[in-house]
Amino acid sequence: MVKLNRIYTRTGDTGETGLVDGSRVSKADARLQAMGDVDEANSAIGVAIAGLTDADVRAQLTRIQNDLFDLGADLATPGEDFSPSEMVLRIVPAQVARLEVEIDALNANVPPLTSFVLPGGAAAALHLARAIVRRAERSVVAMGPAANPQALAYINRLSDFLFVASRAVNQLAGGDVLWVAGANR
Template sequence: MVKLNKIYTRTGDGGSAGLVDGSRVSKSSLRMAAIGEVDEANAAIGVAIAALQQGEVADRLRRIQNDLFDLGADVATPGEIDGALRIVAGQVERLEREIDDMNASLGALTSFILPSGSAAVSALHLARTVARRAERAAVALHESDPLNPQLIAYLNRLSDTLFVAARFVAAQEGGDVLWQPGATRR
């Protein structure tokens, strides 16, 4: 029988969390807020994958989930540490290629898009908004304690990727749900 390690350490009972360099910070710090928002974005992407089940978009999202663990490690590693796991330009460039690939088959935007549709499309839109929140949290931290610029760029491209993925899936299902200005005043 395999003995499992305990999940609890009790080291955070006083309200602090450990970082990669061994230092501890308050769980209410900007750094921990950014780490938490990235974790939530990753979980929201997991919900989108569950709604999609299989296919090219789900496969891309699984790669993104792995990137977000790299990104979380990057945020959790303050300062310069040799060999630290950092987001690199190639990861940002991959998102750009994937955005361009999905966007190539889509029509031009003529209206704002309502964040709704099928469960998969709605989950992608929700993941997009959570990714934007993670980006805002990372930028807030970056303003007081500079982060890897590629990390910020990655989070910016991530929300773009999720927006285009939502449009791509919606197109396969019949099209975007478009905003109709003043529709409820009629």
């Protein structure tokens, strides 16, 4: 259980921050970039949730927000052993598999793609969240072998989920916004 009595600690005033194991790293470290991008993605998902009426997608995204806090804890835990334990929170294969099941279920209810989809329509906030998740994925990749492979798989699958969820939301609102190649030449 997390208990914060005081929000500011002044320990980051020198440009460093603490990790789960007590070590300190620069706030410019690749690990911190990944953690910040995941946090931004989580916030963007929160904005998307606020504008959605589909209860199922809202519930899925709320679970994902919780997973993203797990992912943040995973990224904040240095080490080469990516096994979860009582004291170490790691992204696990079951979290990745759940996303895949949800992607498949959502995708079954949208028509096959016949064009690239523009990031717009009723699901514009989901498209923005997807783009931010893609940046977070690049940041996790930049961590190299310091990143849990399951964390990388999760963030990769999450962008797929957000794409398919955006299609499902737009389908309920009249369909995807489609790219028309060369339309403005």
